[in-house]
Amino acid sequence: MSQQIPEVVIFRLPTYLYILNLLDEENVEIVSSQELGARLQMTPAQIRKDLSYFGKFGKQGKGYNVKLLLSELRRIMGLEREWNMVLIGTGRLGKAILDYSRMTLKGFKYVAAFDIDPALVGEMAGDIAIQHISELPQTIKTKSIDIGVLAVPPSQVQQAVNQLVDCGVKAILNYAPVATQAPKDVRIRKVDPGLVLQTMAYHLQSLGTA
Amino acid sequence: MSQQIPEVVIFRLPTYLYILNLLDEENVEIVSSQELGARLQMTPAQIRKDLSYFGKFGKQGKGYNVKLLLSELRRIMGLEREWNMVLIGTGRLGKAILDYSRMTLKGFKYVAAFDIDPALVGEMAGDIAIQHISELPQTIKTKSIDIGVLAVPPSQVQQAVNQLVDCGVKAILNYAPVATQAPKDVRIRKVDPGLVLQTMAYHLQSLGTA
Numbered sequence: 161m162s163q164q165i166p167e168v169v170i171f172r173l174p175t176y177l178y179i180l181n182l183l184d185e186e187n188v189e190i191v192s193s194q195e196l197g198a199r200l201q202m203t204p205a206q207i208r209k210d211l212s213y214f215g216k217f218g219k220q221g222k223g224y225n226v227k228l229l230l231s232e233l234r235r236i237m238g239l240e241r242e243w244n245m246v247l248i249g250t251g252r253l254g255k256a257i258l259d260y261s262r263m264t265l266k267g268f269k270y271v272a273a274f275d276i277d278p279a280l281v282g283e284m285a286g287d288i289a290i291q292h293i294s295e296l297p298q299t300i301k302t303k304s305i306d307i308g309v310l311a312v313p314p315s316q317v318q319q320a321v322n323q324l325v326d327c328g329v330k331a332i333l334n335y336a337p338v339a340t341q342a343p344k345d346v347r348i349r350k351v352d353p354g355l356v357l358q359t360m361a362y363h364l365q366s367l368g369t370a
Numbered sequence: 371m372s373q374q375i376p377e378v379v380i381f382r383l384p385t386y387l388y389i390l391n392l393l394d395e396e397n398v399e400i401v402s403s404q405e406l407g408a409r410l411q412m413t414p415a416q417i418r419k420d421l422s423y424f425g426k427f428g429k430q431g432k433g434y435n436v437k438l439l440l441s442e443l444r445r446i447m448g449l450e451r452e453w454n455m456v457l458i459g460t461g462r463l464g465k466a467i468l469d470y471s472r473m474t475l476k477g478f479k480y481v482a483a484f485d486i487d488p489a490l491v492g493e494m495a496g497d498i499a500i501q502h503i504s505e506l507p508q509t510i511k512t513k514s515i516d517i518g519v520l521a522v523p524p525s526q527v528q529q530a531v532n533q534l535v536d537c538g539v540k541a542i543l544n545y546a547p548v549a550t551q552a553p554k555d556v557r558i559r560k561v562d563p564g565l566v567l568q569t570m571a572y573h574l575q576s577l578g579t580a
Contacts, residue, residue: 363541
């Protein structure tokens with residue numbers, strides 16, 4: 161894939177997946193960009209432009225095959241395989257993340273956990289034995305780690321990012337509300353677990369003022 | 371607010387907030403719909419249409435005042451107050467949700483937790499004493515519960531929804547992968563904690579095939 165796809169277009173892909181899954185559940189086989197546009201409140205032109213980044217779906221005037229587009233998007237998004245994750249920081253937040261993720265995530269699996277505190281090494285975080293951060297490079301290689309997740313105090317975030325980058329990790333989730341720096345091919349995202357609740361709050365707010 | 375705002379427009383509001391927060395951090399005071407469009411890869415017309423649902427922001431040819439738009443959107447979205455939540459189902463998933471949420475959420479607070487199993491009543495889930503589900507109506511009134519969160523087995527989801535609806539709760543998050551029915555003024559959302567990881571997977575996938 162030689163063309164750089166804008167990050168905001170990537171952000172919209174889960175929405176396309178969401179709507180396509182709904183259509184598939186409703187046994188809709190073919191959908192036009194007009195119909196997708198109506199569902200998503202987006203112009204058909206915007207939708208055709210977004211999807212064109214990923215290949216040639218649908219034929220002029222024929223609409224998109226829902227099942228085909230769904231499986232292609234899942235493949236392109238890398239959702240048809242399992243990704244290995246490592247947690248750095250095994251304090252209360254780190255343990256809560258491990259526990260919550262094991263209960264709720266599909267396709268993304270924590271396979272190792274690290275802490276800077278030697279006293280925690282060997283303790284269990286869920287079913288993972290905590291390792292000392294000095295073992296990070298070796299473990300990232302042997303366990304094929306794809307994604308690093310940071311649950312460390314804000315003052316330690318940049319150091320942890322540097323360590324992951326040095327080990328070749330290209331995707332990092334950061335739970336601390338601080339900005340970080342990394343090379344251009346490394347994607348760092350701050351996690352905002354409140355997003356779905358924000359849309360709820362709006363719903364309640366609008367009922368209250370109706 | 372008499373006009374019905376499409377749900378998909380609501381879904382885009384957190385993205386606007388995200389970009390506006392970035393602009394504010396960069397000390398940008400005024401932003402045009404063209405500039406917003408470039409950042410979001412959306413047409414300026416789409417952006418003006420989305421924002422027009424919420425009122426008259428910005429003047430023709432003058433752009434949007436970033437701080438003003440940000441605070442107006444936060445107010446409109448109901449993010450300038452605290453919302454009370456109740457958890458139903460205090461098994462392993464429920465406890466993980468409580469713990470994770472307390473560590474990560476702002477503006478949304480669990481104030482009660484219920485289970486159908488009498489043996490669990492009085493046990494602590496974090497700092498909340500578990501109550502029997504029969505006490506739900508009373509607690510929803512006295513503690514001004516706004517949002518119900520379901521961590522019950524799929525077979526019990528609809529019953530829990532019915533109980534919340536009967537108590538007047540208008541917003542429900544459901545962790546079980548099952549569809550539910552409720553009156554039109556009740557918003558039910560399935561939670562997908564994997565959304566941010568999906569965009570990560572795409573990034574890694576595209577690096578791998580570059």
